[in-house]
Amino acid sequence: MTSFWQDVRYSLRLLAKTPGFTSIALLTLVLGIGANTTIFSWINSTLLNPIPGVANTSELVTVSAGKGVMTAFPLMYPDFEELRGKTRSLAGLAGFSAQAMNLAQDGKPERIWGTLVTANYFDVLGVTPTLGRAFLAEEDRTPGAAPVTVLSYRFWQTHFGGSEGILGQKININHHTFTVVGVAPAGFQGAQTSLRTDLWIPAMMSSQLVSHNDDVIHSHNYFWLMCLGRLKPGASVQQAQQELTLLMQPIAQQYPDEHKGHEEVTLTPLWRGAYGANAFFSALLPMLMAISGLVLLLACANVANLLLVRSVARRREIAIRLSMGAGRWRLLRQLLIESLMLSLAGGFLALLVTLWTAGGMMLFLPPLSVPIDLAGHIDRTVLLATLVISILTGVIFGVLPALRTARLDPAAVLKEESRTAAGGQAKARLTSIIVVAQISLSLLLLICAGLFTRSFISAQQFQPGFNPEHVLLASYDLFSAGYAEAQGMEFNRQLLARVSAIPGVEAVTVANRVAMGIGGGSVSVKPEGYAWQQHESMEVPDVIAGPGYLRTLQIPLARGREFTAADTEKAQPVAMVNEAFALRYWPNQNPLGKRVTTDVSDKAFVVVGVARNSAVRVTSLSGPPADPGPVLYMPFYQFYHPAMTVHVRVKGDPMVFAGTLEKTIHQLNPELPLYDVTMLKSTIQLSTVGTRIAGTFVGTFGLLALVLAGVGVYGVIAYSTRQRTHELAIRLAFGAERRQVFRLVLAQGLRLALIGVTIGLVVSILLTRFLKDLLFGVTSTDVFTFASVSVLLCLVALLACFVPAMRATQVDPMTALRHE
Numbered sequence: 104m105t106s107f108w109q110d111v112r113y114s115l116r117l118l119a120k121t122p123g124f125t126s127i128a129l130l131t132l133v134l135g136i137g138a139n140t141t142i143f144s145w146i147n148s149t150l151l152n153p154i155p156g157v158a159n160t161s162e163l164v165t166v167s168a169g170k171g172v173m174t175a176f177p178l179m180y181p182d183f184e185e186l187r188g189k190t191r192s193l194a195g196l197a198g199f200s201a202q203a204m205n206l207a208q209d210g211k212p213e214r215i216w217g218t219l220v221t222a223n224y225f226d227v228l229g230v231t232p233t234l235g236r237a238f239l240a241e242e243d244r245t246p247g248a249a250p251v252t253v254l255s256y257r258f259w260q261t262h263f264g265g266s267e268g269i270l271g272q273k274i275n276i277n278h279h280t281f282t283v284v285g286v287a288p289a290g291f292q293g294a295q296t297s298l299r300t301d302l303w304i305p306a307m308m309s310s311q312l313v314s315h316n317d318d319v320i321h322s323h324n325y326f327w328l329m330c331l332g333r334l335k336p337g338a339s340v341q342q343a344q345q346e347l348t349l350l351m352q353p354i355a356q357q358y359p360d361e362h363k364g365h366e367e368v369t370l371t372p373l374w375r376g377a378y379g380a381n382a383f384f385s386a387l388l389p390m391l392m393a394i395s396g397l398v399l400l401l402a403c404a405n406v407a408n409l410l411l412v413r414s415v416a417r418r419r420e421i422a423i424r425l426s427m428g429a430g431r432w433r434l435l436r437q438l439l440i441e442s443l444m445l446s447l448a449g450g451f452l453a454l455l456v457t458l459w460t461a462g463g464m465m466l467f468l469p470p471l472s473v474p475i476d477l478a479g480h481i482d483r484t485v486l487l488a489t490l491v492i493s494i495l496t497g498v499i500f501g502v503l504p505a506l507r508t509a510r511l512d513p514a515a516v517l518k519e520e521s522r523t524a525a526g527g528q529a530k531a532r533l534t535s536i537i538v539v540a541q542i543s544l545s546l547l548l549l550i551c552a553g554l555f556t557r558s559f560i561s562a563q564q565f566q567p568g569f570n571p572e573h574v575l576l577a578s579y580d581l582f583s584a585g586y587a588e589a590q591g592m593e594f595n596r597q598l599l600a601r602v603s604a605i606p607g608v609e610a611v612t613v614a615n616r617v618a619m620g621i622g623g624g625s626v627s628v629k630p631e632g633y634a635w636q637q638h639e640s641m642e643v644p645d646v647i648a649g650p651g652y653l654r655t656l657q658i659p660l661a662r663g664r665e666f667t668a669a670d671t672e673k674a675q676p677v678a679m680v681n682e683a684f685a686l687r688y689w690p691n692q693n694p695l696g697k698r699v700t701t702d703v704s705d706k707a708f709v710v711v712g713v714a715r716n717s718a719v720r721v722t723s724l725s726g727p728p729a730d731p732g733p734v735l736y737m738p739f740y741q742f743y744h745p746a747m748t749v750h751v752r753v754k755g756d757p758m759v760f761a762g763t764l765e766k767t768i769h770q771l772n773p774e775l776p777l778y779d780v781t782m783l784k785s786t787i788q789l790s791t792v793g794t795r796i797a798g799t800f801v802g803t804f805g806l807l808a809l810v811l812a813g814v815g816v817y818g819v820i821a822y823s824t825r826q827r828t829h830e831l832a833i834r835l836a837f838g839a840e841r842r843q844v845f846r847l848v849l850a851q852g853l854r855l856a857l858i859g860v861t862i863g864l865v866v867s868i869l870l871t872r873f874l875k876d877l878l879f880g881v882t883s884t885d886v887f888t889f890a891s892v893s894v895l896l897c898l899v900a901l902l903a904c905f906v907p908a909m910r911a912t913q914v915d916p917m918t919a920l921r922h923e
Contacts, residue, residue, distance in 0.1 A: 131811070150389075195332065235286060347370065394801055461480065542856055551805065555794065577761075584774070617779075662694075
């Protein structure tokens with residue numbers, strides 16, 4: 104043990120004596136290790152630990168209706184009750200649904216986020232309140248009979264000062280009184296990944312907190328309850344899925360229309376479940392982790408080359424130690440400890456960098472009222488991962504130089520046979536192999552960066568089918584503010600009239616969803632004359648829109664008309680569809696005059712207009728949807744919805760009108776909370792979050808790879824040129840022209856580059872196919888990207904060889920030969 108600490112102290116002294124080498128090596132390692140720890144912190148908070156504060160998350164699975172994660176829906180409450188009561192594979196099945204709510208405190212309404220949950224929610228998750236109690240089983244039985252709530256620890260601290268007297272206090276939510284019965288433990292923010300919940304309320308209180316035309320507790324029309332199940336010991340995900348699907352079959356047969364396309368049940372592990380941020384990032388983040396691993400390998404190769412070059416300067420020291428009886432194993436241990444000291448120092452500095460970069464993912468999100476938290480966190484798992492990565496890094500870049508140095512021939516060194524002592528051609532071959540590997544990995548990274556850059560450009564050029572420029576948005580919820588349907592209708596009529604009178608306003612409308620935004624519901628449709636196919640989902644996105652919706656968003660009208668103020672509740676029920684809807688359900692027919700019914704209304708809507716296709720919602724954060732699919736538009740005055748967003752098309756900068764719009768709305772109700780007062784152009788950036796994250800980080804990794812490859816080529820050519828000084832001097836002495844020597848050195852570097860590029864192209868073709876689902880508007884084997892990156896890398900390699908080549912032409916033959 105004493106000798107070990109002696110080696111550690113000796114290693115630290117040596118590193119301190121060579122500040123230039125140490126600084127360059129540390130900077131390279133910090134970039135390599137820091138990239139990995141940053142991405143791992145995101146994976147840890149989003150995938151490995153998606154619900155902080157929950158016990159044994161590996162046993163939890165998401166339970167949804169439908170086949171496959173991408174088409175999965177929440178459950179209906181009656182279906183949930185049936186499955187919960189009969190399952191034998193799950194130890195517990197809990198349901199939840201996040202909702203925006205209004206908290207009235209000190210006379211000022213505040214918009215908060217609550218979650219309606221089944222009474223066993225905390226029990227299934229294994230969460231014990233830090234104060235008070237969770238919900239009781241009897242609070243899951245009678246609708247409207249459980250006006251109680253459990254607060255989050257953060258909400259308790261910020262709104263009630265952490266007072267233990269909070270238990271039993273009354274708070275006003277959506278104009279209803281609730282009694283506080285508990286406080287959740289610190290760190291627990293809810294079961295929906297990356298969504299911060301302020302409080303929890305029994306699902307039996309849904310009628311008081313959520314506006315629906317039907318009683319969602321007993322209705323078979325609403326897929327609204329997200330569910331988590333905990334597997335029993337010994338039960339697998341596949342077994343539980345098969346059991347729940349069998350249990351769902353008789354329910355689907357009893358209610359066939361309501362379950363079209365949702366006759367099966369899908370179970371997925373929590374880390375890639377259907378609810379929350381992990382559903383979007385389960386493919387992107389592992390890909391970024393793999394690419395950051397390539398960056399680390401590049402960093403290791405670069406530091407290994409630095410150590411090989413440094414070993415030349417230390418050859419006499421090593422030879423003397425060997426001559427004095429030092430064992431080669433002891434020498435090898437000493438050299439590996441030096442590498443580990445370097446890598447551990449790099450890991451420590453990388454951890455400091457990660458403290459700054461862990462929250463970087465939040466920078467890519469547009470302004471949102473939803474309390475999303477995508478920031479990575481430095482916890483014990485991240486610390487352990489950093490330590491492991493640092494140790495492995497030290498071993499990877501240190502073992503080859505250490506083995507090469509420990510095999511040094513002390514007699515050759517002490518006789519000053521410089522070429523033999525330096526390792527001669529064997530060491531040159533080793534450094535050349537490392538550089539070829541660097542170039543191959545660099546090419547792979549640069550190709551990935553090029554693909555994501557082109558994907559991002561394609562996403563930016565994507566035409567969503569509407570004009571997002573010069574549109575101001577402001578959202579509000581009239582149900583939470585206590586409005587009944589008739590009052591809400593009148594509020595919106597007055598709002599549209601007042602806003603349209605504002606100077607500079609070109610068009611105004613209201614809608615229940617924002618185009619290309621997260622959220623928004625769907626309805627099960629029954630188009631007139633369409634023959635439904637078994638297992639075919641009839642769910643389509645619905646847009647409840649006010650008069651002038653198409654004109655405000657500048658969505659072209661293909662045929663018919665759009666909604667007007669005359670489409671009131673007393674008029675003929677009407678609807679609009681998009682071209683995709685008409686093509687799917689009425690091919691080669693005139694859709695005007697056709698009737699559509701839905702599962703949420705007893706009205707038969709007559710189609711009066713067909714809109715051009717436009718993107719409605721975000722289905723993936725890797726890029727905008729290329730195919731919007733069928734969309735149904737229903738008029739606001741015939742299908743009331745309390746939570747609306749006013750869309751205002753203005754002349755000039757929309758945010759200039761923000762203050763006037765808020766003032767106009769508050770003239771109608773000064774206590775109505777507004778949220779998401781922003782530009783439509785800003786909100787649609789959400790659709791490209793994944794592409795921008797990948798493009799930014801992979802692009803940065805690619806530039807780093809380019810620099811490291813250039814430095815690696817420069818180092819090996821410079822080293823090789825020094826080794827060949829004697830040879831080059833003889834060539835010049837026998838009449839070789841200096842430009843021939845220049846070309847000779849350039850050819851050596853170009854040869855390494857071409858070998859590396861060839862290997863890199865083969866590897867890239869094999870691996871980039873795994874990126875196809877994350878790319879938009881570009882194939883994973885894009886010829887332009889592959890060709891341009893290959894040429895760029897060869898040019899960088901030639902540029903890196905330029906300085907060594909120029910030095911080679913300046914060799915004085917007489918001086919070099921006399922020295923030898």
